[in-house]
Amino acid sequence: MQAPAPGSDEAARTSTQRVRTSQISTQPSTGSTSSQDHASSWWQAPYAQAPLDATVIVPASKSLTNRYLILAALASxxxxxxxxxxxxxxxxxxxxxxxxxxxxxxxxxxxGSTTVLVAPPAQLNQAPGDVDCGLAGTVMRFVPALAAVAGAKLGFDGDASARLRPMAPVLDALAALGVDFAYSGEPGKLPFTMDARQLAPAGTVQIDASGSSQFISALLLAAPALPGGLHLRAADGPIASPDHITMTVQTLRELGAGVQIDADGRGWQIAAGRIAGFTVTVEPDLSNAGPFLAAALAATGTVRVPFWPSQTTQVGGKWVQILRSMGAEVSLGADGVLTVHGTGAIHGIDYADASELAPTLAALCALADSPSRLTGIGHLRGHETDRLAALEAELAKVGAAVQATEDGLVITPGPLRAADLESYEDHRMATAGALLGLAVQGIRVQDIATTSKTMPGFPALWSAMAATGQKQD
Known part of the structure; x- marks a missing residue:
């Protein structure tokens, strides 16, 4: 039997039955503090002196939350x-x-969970004012497609680092639907203004998805509300993070949208038709669960994550396979609790398409007993930072020999040493540094507050877990 989901009535009734002395949870902050406010701060990563024994309640999935929010805004x-x-x-x-x-x-x-009630207007505002994207890829890619459906005229901008992230493919696809764009800086990047008042039906639209799966997801989420629907085709070349596209397609189908996939798997046909309002419960963020689960290997302990789904479209579901391959004992109980136990061994791994899991996985590889090779992640150069270059630089500081290849990383562990690790305003680089700190005494991480991007309260949550690995006098 699956554990009741957070926010549900059954969860409220049974919450006291799940509490353990080692259980850890935090109330999510509702603030939106920019990581730029903390750029000069350093955080002393907790070091585990003894095996961990913790149960960690992970906040909800950002990817699913923002997909549901877009679809709720377009619902009838x-x-x-x-x-x-x-x-x-x-x-x-x-x-x-x-x-x-x-x-x-x-x-x-x-x-500690939050329910959001979404009431869509009969007609989306055509003059909403400028949109602040921060450093959120889902906002800077998904909301322009929503604005196109609205026939809106507005501007988009975000953090300084957001202006470096690629956007041209999704904007070019919208231009094929009649949307006009004007750029204040480099074409195809923030900041820009768009005018969708001449939005028109189109036949087949082609899109380059080699840089981000969000380019495809943005068009798919808006497609049911486009006049005539949409036939979207991926251009020749690789498709980044295909698991996230699968998530988008499954979410659309779950809510009643008609989606047909072309025989070659590189095209999607979405029928026009406004979806009905819906009620859903968002899964825990399995990608954000990764550092906590990996901690069981790094600190040779046991970490449990409740509410783990028996089936999921989240890329973080791959942690079960990854951690087993690297030497952990992993089990999913009938109560929906995933338990990871570190055996004392961390093996190197050859792994393809780790996507957003790569920073945490790479940090774990630096602690392994043999070399690792991660492939199919060249698109990470266009994420919050160039993650391949960042991992090459930061893992070298703790003693690993790291080579960034065209599409990945080769990581050879070496003698470990203390270091100050940069986060590059990237939440996943920050959590990777925290993981290294469990195994290497003397690690400091710059700007740990950048984790608020997807996981408010991470420092407290991590420190509480690490505290279960302190020696008792």
Missing amino acids: SPSTIHNALISRDTELMLRALESFGVGIERKEHPD
């Missing part, structure tokens, strides 16, 4: 999203939706 009636993530990325999305006239109401629950 109100929607209820239980266990919605409240973080900087989702706050930016909520504010953007409100500017389009979407009604947003939040309900906080005693278990």
